[in-house]
Amino acid sequence: xxDYRKLKKYWRTILKKETKINYTSLRQFPLFQRKYVTESxxxxxLLSIDKHLRESYEVYQELLAALExxxxxxxxxxxxxxxxxxxxxxxxxxxxxxxxxxxxxxxxKYPYSNGKLEGKNNLIKVIKRIAFxxxxxxxxxxxxxxxxxxxxxx
Numbered sequence: 001x002x003d004y005r006k007l008k009k010y011w012r013t014i015l016k017k018e019t020k021i022n023y024t025s026l027r028q029f030p031l032f033q034r035k036y037v038t039e040s041x042x043x044x045x046l047l048s049i050d051k052h053l054r055e056s057y058e059v060y061q062e063l064l065a066a067l068e069x070x071x072x073x074x075x076x077x078x079x080x081x082x083x084x085x086x087x088x089x090x091x092x093x094x095x096x097x098x099x100x101x102x103x104x105x106x107x108x109k110y111p112y113s114n115g116k117l118e119g120k121n122n123l124i125k126v127i128k129r130i131a132f133x134x135x136x137x138x139x140x141x142x143x144x145x146x147x148x149x150x151x152x153x154x
Contacts, residue, residue: 003049006031010049013043014053037046055083056090063094072108076101123147 066075145151
């Protein structure tokens, strides 16, 4: 039961990138008898609970490293050479990435993103929601253009 509570409280530590984990500064963690421990000590304890969790964590970190360096060949080699003893659910989730292989390769290869377009779409939705319906489309269009500084008010 104690391990369950620790896993439930500190699950975000397992999802962190290895480079973001603090190995030096000590702090108090409530479920560790208020002892001063590092974040890496907490992570080591959580991973020592189950060997399948540790193995899944190592694969997860390797995949994150391949994504961070945008090395799609290493990323898909890792997917193709998954350990046999890996958890079935985790393995199924990782193997489902093969369906989107072409899109993942393009996302890692090219620096393009549709983030700006999504931001503009969100802005238009916000304007529509705040306005509770413009009388004409022309008024809505003008409001969007004014908001984006694409049109000046005369």
